[in-house]
Amino acid sequence: MRAAAAIETFLEMMSAERGAARNTLESYRRDLEDAAAFSAAAGEQLTDAxxxxxxxxxxxxxxxxxxATSQARRLSALRQFFRFLYTENLRGDDPTSTLDAPKKERALPKIMSEADVEKLLGRAELETNDPQASGASPxxxxxxHALLEILYATGLRVSELVGLPVAVARQDSRFLMVRGKGSKDRMVPLSTKARDAMNRYLAARDAxxxxxxxxWLFPAVSETGFLARQVFARELKGLAARAGLKTSAISPHVLRHAFASHLLQNGADLRAVQQLLGHSDIATTQIYTHVMEERLHRLVTEHHPLAD
Structure with a gap:
């Protein structure tokens, strides 16, 4: 069977038997026709490639x-096409069976510098002493301020942070017991500044x-009864703007990344950071290894006697 006819038969099967959407079918057609043109230039029908x-x-x-994502999509289309040919006895093998999908580059997390974090926290503290500076209530x-200090001190997920029970804050103030993904509990330490900010807020809340x-520690009129993540994110961007920082580069999740990266930059162990972040798999935490590599490179260049 010639490539053009085989592609049409494959697309008919995808539509009739698998209910593929029109956009999906068009995507398959473009990918397979491009592969067929390459194969033809090499002197082969795609069906015999x-x-x-x-x-x-x-x-x-x-x-x-x-x-890499586009390459993986095209390989997926070819896999399904050749699997169809094999199943229909239109060829006796699948030439894609031994091919590996292109590895996707894992994007490095966005982080803030320590100086920018200090600027952000400093502005938040200033506004607690002068609420008119933000236009918000005391x-x-x-x-x-409490949300930011706790987030940067602990690296909590934003959902864990806004959903903290008030009872947790009334226990040993040196630590927070957090219930994370999979209902797993973990203990995270609080810095002195985070404890002070939380206690100031707690006193106002109790009044x-x-x-x-x-x-809830951060109650709100919402479906859940506590502060919505979107509200926190919006307030954070407003604070960033007042602090003179680029708002598009700042979010609660970026602060979580900053917590992990700054710990590693200052000598923390990757396993310890994994535990603090609540990652069940060390592989998830390894997105921060570029930070460790930079620190080790700096260590060698600064202290090795043969370094340039």
Whole structure:
């Protein structure tokens, strides 16, 4: 069967048997027709393409500058196409069976410098003493300062932070017991500044009679009963703007990354950071190894007697 006819038959199967959407079918058509053109230039019908031809095609689209995600999508289309040919006895083997998908480059996490974090926290503290500087109420200023100090001191996920029970804050103030993903509990230490900010906020919260029976540390009128993540993120960006920082580069998650990266930059062990972040797998924490590599390189260049 010639390539064009085989592609049409494959697309009909994808539509009739698997209910593939129109956009999906068009994407398959473009990918397979591009592969067929490459195969034809190499003197083969796509339906008869050898493993080496398919591999050469993948090398070609890589050389053309296709992203790893696009390369993986095209390989997926070819896998399904050749699997279809094999299942329908239109060829006796699958030339893609031994091919590995292109490895996607893992994006490095966005982080803030220590100086920018200090500027942000300093502005938050200033606004607790002068709420008019932000236009917020004294309670809101104290809440935002507490949220930021706790987040940077612990590296909590934003969902863990806004959903802290008030009972946790009334226990040993040196630590917080946090319930993370999979209902797993972990203990995270609090810095002196975070404890002070939390206690100042807690005193203001306790002075509100309507919150006496509320079980959340950061209560709000919401479906959950506590502060929404989106509200916190919006308040954080507003604070960043008032601190003279680039708002597009700042979010609660970026502060969590900053917590981990700054710990590693200052000599913390990767396993300890894994535990503090609540990662079940060390591989998740290894996105920060570039920080350790930079620190080790600096250590060698600064202290090795043969370094330039």
């Amino acid at each position: 050898a493993n080496a031809t398919v591999r050469a095609y993948l090398d070609d689209i890589s050389a053309r500058g296709f992203a 309670m809101q200023a104290l809440r935002l 509100q009679p309507n919150l006496a029976d509320n079980s």
